[in-house]
Amino acid sequence: MQRNSLRAIATMSIGVFFFSLLDAGLKHLAATLPPVEVMFLRSAASLPFLVASVAWTRSWKQLRMHRPVLYLLRGVLGLLVLGTFIYAVSVQSLSYTYTIYMSAPLMVAGLAGPMLGERVPVRRWVAIAVGFVGVLIALKPSGNFALLGGLAAAFSASCYALNVMAVRYIGRTDSNYAVVVWHLAFVMLVAGLLSLPGWRPIASAQWPWIAFCGLTGAFGQYLFTAAFRLAPATTIAPFEYTALLWGVGLDWLVFDTVPYLRVLLGGAIVVGGGLFVIWDERRLGQEHVPDVLPG
Numbered sequence: 001m002q003r004n005s006l007r008a009i010a011t012m013s014i015g016v017f018f019f020s021l022l023d024a025g026l027k028h029l030a031a032t033l034p035p036v037e038v039m040f041l042r043s044a045a046s047l048p049f050l051v052a053s054v055a056w057t058r059s060w061k062q063l064r065m066h067r068p069v070l071y072l073l074r075g076v077l078g079l080l081v082l083g084t085f086i087y088a089v090s091v092q093s094l095s096y097t098y099t100i101y102m103s104a105p106l107m108v109a110g111l112a113g114p115m116l117g118e119r120v121p122v123r124r125w126v127a128i129a130v131g132f133v134g135v136l137i138a139l140k141p142s143g144n145f146a147l148l149g150g151l152a153a154a155f156s157a158s159c160y161a162l163n164v165m166a167v168r169y170i171g172r173t174d175s176n177y178a179v180v181v182w183h184l185a186f187v188m189l190v191a192g193l194l195s196l197p198g199w200r201p202i203a204s205a206q207w208p209w210i211a212f213c214g215l216t217g218a219f220g221q222y223l224f225t226a227a228f229r230l231a232p233a234t235t236i237a238p239f240e241y242t243a244l245l246w247g248v249g250l251d252w253l254v255f256d257t258v259p260y261l262r263v264l265l266g267g268a269i270v271v272g273g274g275l276f277v278i279w280d281e282r283r284l285g286q287e288h289v290p291d292v293l294p295g
Contacts, residue, residue, distance in 0.1 A: 005230075005231045005236075007230050007231075008227045008230035008231030008236045009227075009231070009236055009239055011223050011226050011227040011230060011236075012223070012224070012227035012236040012239045012240065013239050013242055014223055015219075015220050015221075015222075015223030015224045015226075015227060016220075016239065016240055016242050016243050016246065017242075017246055018216045018217075018219045018220035018223060019216070019217075019220040019224075019243065020094070020243055020246035020247060020250060021212075021216045021250075022042075022213055022216040022217045022220060023085075023089055023094055023097075023247075024094065024250045024254055024255075025209050025212045025213040025216065026038055026042060026085075026086050026089060026213060027089040027090060027094065027255070028209055029041065029206065029209055029210070029213070030086050030087070030089065030090035031090060032200070032203075032206070033200055033202075033206075034195065034198050034200065035083055035086040035087045035090065036083060036191050036194045036195045036198075037191075037195040037198075037199060037200060038086050039079070039082050039083055039086060039187060039191035039195075040187075040188055040191035040192040040195050041202075041210050041213070042082065042086075042213050042214075042217065043184045043185075043187040043188035043191065044188045044192070044214075045210050045211065045213050045214025045215075045217065046184060046213070046214045046217040046218050046221070047181070047184045047185060047188060048214070049214060049215070049217075049218035050177075050180060050181050050184065050218060050221070051181065053177075053222070054177055054181065059175075059177055062175035062177045062178060063175075063177055063178050063181060063182070064174070064178060065174060065178060065182060066170075066173040066174050067169065067170055067173065067174070070166050070169055070170050071170065071182055071183070071186070072186075073166050074163055074166040074167065074170065074179075074183060075182075075183060075186035075187060075190070077159050077160075077162055077163040077166065078163060078183055078186070078187050079187055079190060079191065080155070080156070080159040081156050081159045081160045081163060082156075082187060082191075083191075084152040084153070084155050084156035084159070085097070085101070085152075085153065085156040087149070087152045088100075088101075088149045088150070088152040088153040088156060089149075090149075091148065091149040091152075092149035092150070092153075093247070093251045093255065093257045093259060093263075094246075094247035094248075094250055094251050094255070095244060095247040095248045095251050095257075095259040095263060095264075095267070096138065096149070096150065096153075096259060096260075096263050097149065097153045097247070098243050098244045098247040098267070099134075099135075099138045099244065099259075099263050099266055099267035099270060100135055100138060100139065100150055100153035100154050100157060101153050101156060101157045101160075102157075102241060102243075102244065102267065102270045102271060102274060103131055103132060103134075103135045103154070103157050103270055103274075104157040104160045104161050104164075105274045105277060105278070106127075106128045106131040106132065106270070106273055106274055106277065107157060107158060107160075107161035108161045108164050108165075111161055111162070111165055121280070123280065124276075124277055124280055127273045127276040127277050127280070128273060128277065130269060130272070130273045131269065131270050131272070131273025131274060131277075132273075133269060134265075134266040134267065134268070134269025134270035134271075134272075134273065135154065135266060135270060136266075137262055137265055137266035137269065138150070138262060138263050138265075138266025138267060138270070139151075139154070139266075167179060180221060238275055238278055241271045241274065241275070244267050244271065248264075
């Protein structure tokens with residue numbers, strides 16, 4: 001069991017790294033392409049890898065949808081999540097965006113009570129409130145773009161929390177393959193149609209970045225799924241917060257950006273609140289900790 005936990009932690013950490021690389025690729029593409037076009041390219045680049053996995057494992061029956069209305073709702077939320085996230089990373093640093101986005105598990109914990117009927121103790125509400133104080137500290141604007149980007153990241157996190165609620169309902173009857181494949185297909189189709197009026201030609205230098213996003217997104221999704229199969233969610237969920245460290249590192253090494261002190265302080269408070277919620281859920285034997293990063 002301990003060996004499985006260590007493998008799960010290593011798998012999760014590597015998966016977070018791949019998703020951070022994906023976000024760096026999206027940030028690069030969004031510098032020259034409209035966000036909605038980047039949404040289409042991100043989904044279109046990853047979908048073939050997932051379909052190939054379904055074909056390799058002969059899991060076609062697992063693609064059956066039992067609640068199509070919830071898939072539609074999740075698809076709309078997914079468009080909002082990805083679109084606002086891509087806009088956020090296009091106008092600000094990865095570390096700043098991650099700091100705001102890390103509030104998503106706190107939102108999920110708060111929504112679990114009214115939407116899923118789960119008991120949320122008072123101490124957890126306190127941790128959620130403290131976490132949002134960290135968000136407010138990080139959100140202190142340093143310019144119009146930074147403010148809009150921070151609000152976009154917060155909106156993305158909010159839509160992600162609602163998305164997790166939809167996934168919990170869908171997951172009661174449908175497989176992981178169905179949840180991921182149909183979601184990417186929906187985002188690819190709708191984002192592709194929305195991007196047609198303002199479509200910008202893709203330069204030859206961008207194609208390697210598109211392939212990079214497809215590979216890192218597919219690997220990240222695979223590693224996340226494998227990690228949650230190896231160990232309980234409360235064991236590995238804290239390591240999703242390593243995304244903030246990767247964000248700081250990529251900002252420094254790739255984008256020549258150093259985060260403000262208030263961003264680091266706010267991020268520490270957000271992570272602290274999230275870790276307390278995870279610890280409290282583990283102590284009470286609950287296993288409802290969601291993924292943090294968008295996939």
